[in-house]
Amino acid sequence: MINVGREQVIAFRLRRHRLDERGTLAEAAATAPQDTPPGSAELALRARAEADAEEVAAALATRRTLVRVWSLRGAPCLVNAADLPLFTRGLLPDDEESWRARMAGFLPMLDRMGRSASATMELVIEATRDALNGRTLTTRELGSALAPRLPAEFAPWMGPDTFSSFSEILIRAASLTGEFAIAPGAGTAFQRVDQWLPAMPTDKKARQGLVRRYLSLYGPSTVEEFAAWAGVSPHYAARSWARAEAELVPVGAGFVLAEDVDELKRAALPKGVRLLPPDEPYLQGRDRATLAPDASLHPRIWARSGRPGVILGDGELAGLWRHQQKDTTLLLTVEGTADRDAVLAEAEPYAEFLGCQAVRFNH
Numbered sequence: 001m002i003n004v005g006r007e008q009v010i011a012f013r014l015r016r017h018r019l020d021e022r023g024t025l026a027e028a029a030a031t032a033p034q035d036t037p038p039g040s041a042e043l044a045l046r047a048r049a050e051a052d053a054e055e056v057a058a059a060l061a062t063r064r065t066l067v068r069v070w071s072l073r074g075a076p077c078l079v080n081a082a083d084l085p086l087f088t089r090g091l092l093p094d095d096e097e098s099w100r101a102r103m104a105g106f107l108p109m110l111d112r113m114g115r116s117a118s119a120t121m122e123l124v125i126e127a128t129r130d131a132l133n134g135r136t137l138t139t140r141e142l143g144s145a146l147a148p149r150l151p152a153e154f155a156p157w158m159g160p161d162t163f164s165s166f167s168e169i170l171i172r173a174a175s176l177t178g179e180f181a182i183a184p185g186a187g188t189a190f191q192r193v194d195q196w197l198p199a200m201p202t203d204k205k206a207r208q209g210l211v212r213r214y215l216s217l218y219g220p221s222t223v224e225e226f227a228a229w230a231g232v233s234p235h236y237a238a239r240s241w242a243r244a245e246a247e248l249v250p251v252g253a254g255f256v257l258a259e260d261v262d263e264l265k266r267a268a269l270p271k272g273v274r275l276l277p278p279d280e281p282y283l284q285g286r287d288r289a290t291l292a293p294d295a296s297l298h299p300r301i302w303a304r305s306g307r308p309g310v311i312l313g314d315g316e317l318a319g320l321w322r323h324q325q326k327d328t329t330l331l332l333t334v335e336g337t338a339d340r341d342a343v344l345a346e347a348e349p350y351a352e353f354l355g356c357q358a359v360r361f362n363h
Contacts, residue, residue: 006290023049067084089206090203098236103173272313319335
């Protein structure tokens with residue numbers, strides 16, 4: 001049995017999240033930042049890469065090296081185009097139970113119709129593929145386009161005024177085929193990936209690859225924590241985990257990839273201050289006691305809504321922060337022990353990224 005200390009675990013994860021030293025945009029996007037509220041993913045990328053807002057926008061709309069897609073935990077995420085199979089087909093349900101887990105909000109209607117979740121999704125995927133052929137549709141437009149392509153009993157939920165987030169559960173689930181993505185730009189609109197990307201990425205080992213990516217970012221960890229991070233059922237997670245099991249070694253109470261053991265043993269905490277936005281990938285680790293030993297902070301860091309960002313000082317939690325924009329100034333509200341001058345300096349790239357000309361503390 002290999003044992004390492006908490007500091008080594010934190011240092012290893014920070015390195016893999018590019019939170020010790022900023023890397024490329026592609027390295028930053030390998031963490032699949034969640035984009036809720038809208039714009040959060042871009043801030044998470046900025047925390048990891050020397051990239052400005054124009055570069056991120058170009059990667060999405062012009063170069064098409066980034067894609068926004070419904071993915072982990074049923075949320076929109078920004079991922080590398082090359083990683084699209086991992087964060088879609090790596091989560092794709094493979095039986096009735098796993099489809100029902102993905103469609104929980106729509107299950108009462110399906111049960112009243114007497115339809116299975118898996119058969120329903122076959123209909124929805126084919127209808128969506130046809131509806132988006134050669135065009136990009138907003139949520140309202142997509143509902144109207146799906147109505148004539150699905151059995152009549154679905155019509156009450158497909159109209160432009162009724163195709164809400166409730167019915168959108170079906171489209172989020174369909175997106176896990178890797179065929180549909182959220183179009184660049186304001187608002188939510190959908191497009192076919194094969195008609196947007198210059199080449200359709202494929203990966204026949206996407207589920208194994210997703211487990212590997214998870215452990216490369218959050219190891220040592222367990223299958224239960226993987227299930228919570230991915231937003232899949234325990235049974236589905238166990239089947240995915242089994243595909244990578246031969247590559248894993250136990251470390252403490254969890255597992256890491258065998259190829260990562262040496263780096264984990266050598267890991268040392270970085271120096272300096274780093275501002276992390278709310279809901280950013282590093283904070284999606286499920287062993288919260290490792291991330292934040294002070295349990296009294298957990299209800300705030302992981303509140304249901306209105307979460308603050310986190311300040312890291314020399315790799316450890318050193319405070320919380322919030323920001324607001326007033327005209328062209330980024331105002332910071334900070335608490336904790338982090339050096340204020342270092343926080344201000346670290347916030348300057350955020351201000352530029354958000355189009356602000358100055359940054360100061362909100363007293």
